[in-house]
Amino acid sequence: MKELSLNILDIAENSVRAGATLIEISLTEQDKVLTIVIRDNGCGMSRETLERVENPFYTTRTTRSVGLGIPLYKLAAEQTGGSVTISSIQECEDAEQHGTTVTAVFHTAHIDCAPLGDMVSTVCTLIHGSPRIDFVYTHTAPGLAVSLDTREIRAVLGEEIPLDSFEVMQWIQESLKEQYHQI
Amino acid sequence: MKSLEELAAIRDKMKSTVLLREGHNDIRIVVGMATCGIAAGARPVLNAFVEEVNSQGVADKATVTQTGCIGICKYEPVVEVYESGKEKVTYVHMTPEKAKRVVAEHIKGGRVVEEYTIGSAK
Numbered sequence: 458m459k460e461l462s463l464n465i466l467d468i469a470e471n472s473v474r475a476g477a478t479l480i481e482i483s484l485t486e487q488d489k490v491l492t493i494v495i496r497d498n499g500c501g502m503s504r505e506t507l508e509r510v511e512n513p514f515y516t517t518r519t520t521r522s523v524g525l526g527i528p529l530y531k532l533a534a535e536q537t538g539g540s541v542t543i544s545s546i547q548e549c550e551d552a553e554q555h556g557t558t559v560t561a562v563f564h565t566a567h568i569d570c571a572p573l574g575d576m577v578s579t580v581c582t583l584i585h586g587s588p589r590i591d592f593v594y595t596h597t598a599p600g601l602a603v604s605l606d607t608r609e610i611r612a613v614l615g616e617e618i619p620l621d622s623f624e625v626m627q628w629i630q631e632s633l634k635e636q637y638h639q640i
Numbered sequence: 641m642k643s644l645e646e647l648a649a650i651r652d653k654m655k656s657t658v659l660l661r662e663g664h665n666d667i668r669i670v671v672g673m674a675t676c677g678i679a680a681g682a683r684p685v686l687n688a689f690v691e692e693v694n695s696q697g698v699a700d701k702a703t704v705t706q707t708g709c710i711g712i713c714k715y716e717p718v719v720e721v722y723e724s725g726k727e728k729v730t731y732v733h734m735t736p737e738k739a740k741r742v743v744a745e746h747i748k749g750g751r752v753v754e755e756y757t758i759g760s761a762k
Contacts, residue, residue: 458679467678470708526675575683582683585690586673586706613647617655623694624650632642 460574461493461563464530468495468559469583471526474517475499475557479591480583484576486598490539491563491573498556501547510543530561537567577633580605581626588621594633603636605629667702667747668722669693674709680716681735688736689719692743702747715761721746730758 458464465482472480477497485492502510509515511531516524531541539562548555563570580594584607591611596603607620610629618625671677671686689704710718715732719742722728729752731742738756745751754760 463678463683466673466683467675470673474708524675529675529679578683578687582673582686582706585686585704609644610647613644614651618651622654623690623699624654625647626690628642628647628650635642 458529458533459571461491461533461571462574462576462579464526464533465493465495465576466579466582467526468530469579470586472497472499472557473583473587473590475501477556477590479593481593481595482580483594484573484596484598486565486596486601489564489566491565493561493563494558496556496558501550501555501557502545503547507543507545527559530559533571534561534563537564537570539563577630577637577639580633581630584629585621585626588619601637603633605633666724667698669702669704669747670707670720670722671704672708672710672716672718672720673706676709676713677716677718682717684736685717685719685734685739688739689743692740693747696743696748698743698747702743712758715758731756732758732761 458467469480469482472495475497477499479498481494481496483494483496485494510524510527513525513528527541527543534541541559541561543557543559545557546555576596580592584592591607592605593607594603594605610620610625614620614625620626620629669689671682671689673682673686686704686706693699693702693704710720712718712732717732717734719731719734719739720728721731721742729746731738731753734742734756738753742753742756745753
């Protein structure tokens with residue numbers, strides 16, 4: 458993966474597959490430390506699965522027996538002196554509070570820290586791919602405060618207009634770009 | 641700053657066209673977006689298809705969707721085109737530039753871009 462934003466896209470896809478209805482992605486940068494939290498309210502994982510997800514030879518996919526999403530993310534973080542930690546509560550353990558949280562820490566001044574890359578594209582790709590799921594995205598750094606909540610957008614659009622309509626996706630993309638001072 | 645009022649205007653404009661659009665999307669463009677696809681560059685390919693389908697005016701007959709691993713990771717980015725009554729077409733090693741041509745020739749013109757298909761890949 459050339460950019461961390463691609464890792465984030467990849468990891469968030471796991472939340473989609475876990476049946477989440479809400480996925481929160483938050484990026485916080487302070488004192489050369491970037492913390493990325495991806496939290497979902499999906500089905501969660503058992504303790505056994507949780508122990509195996511960092512193994513590249515474990516995967517949920519059926520087309521092949523190798524799963525590199527989490528190992529690549531872990532590598533990207535650890536090569537900067539950072540870390541990836543995963544916590545999860547299964548639906549059968551707690552019917553209300555279930556879900557998975559993946560927290561990654563990157564030391565951005567480290568020479569091996571990959572660039573964050575195009576987060577606007579990652580957020581738009583996620584919404585386009587799962588227009589029925591709600592996404593809450595925040596990115597805070599000195600001089601930067603980006604936020605997007607699809608629940609607010611959905612409230613304006615009503616039930617008839619899907620989030621993945623071209624015009625809506627364009628609005629979302631431009632809104633994010635504006636907040637990133639790209640326009 | 642993009643306002644929610646602007647979004648409401650988009651909603652009102654779209655409500656009048658939504659009924660016309662339904663039922664006409666008989667071509668499905670499916671982009672593989674698993675770890676393998678993403679690492680190989682599927683994200684800009686997906687965005688190019690979304691852009692081109694709209695800018696080339698074929699949004700009424702084609703939709704762009706995402707899927708997981710298609711199973712032929714060494715050919716990523718992989719894009720499949722499904723059309724009712726026709727055989728599936730699998731495009732491999734896709735790029736945003738190739739996407740533009742596939743929309744123009746295949747989706748719009750009805751001619752498969754043979755040189756990008758898996759049958760032509762070495």
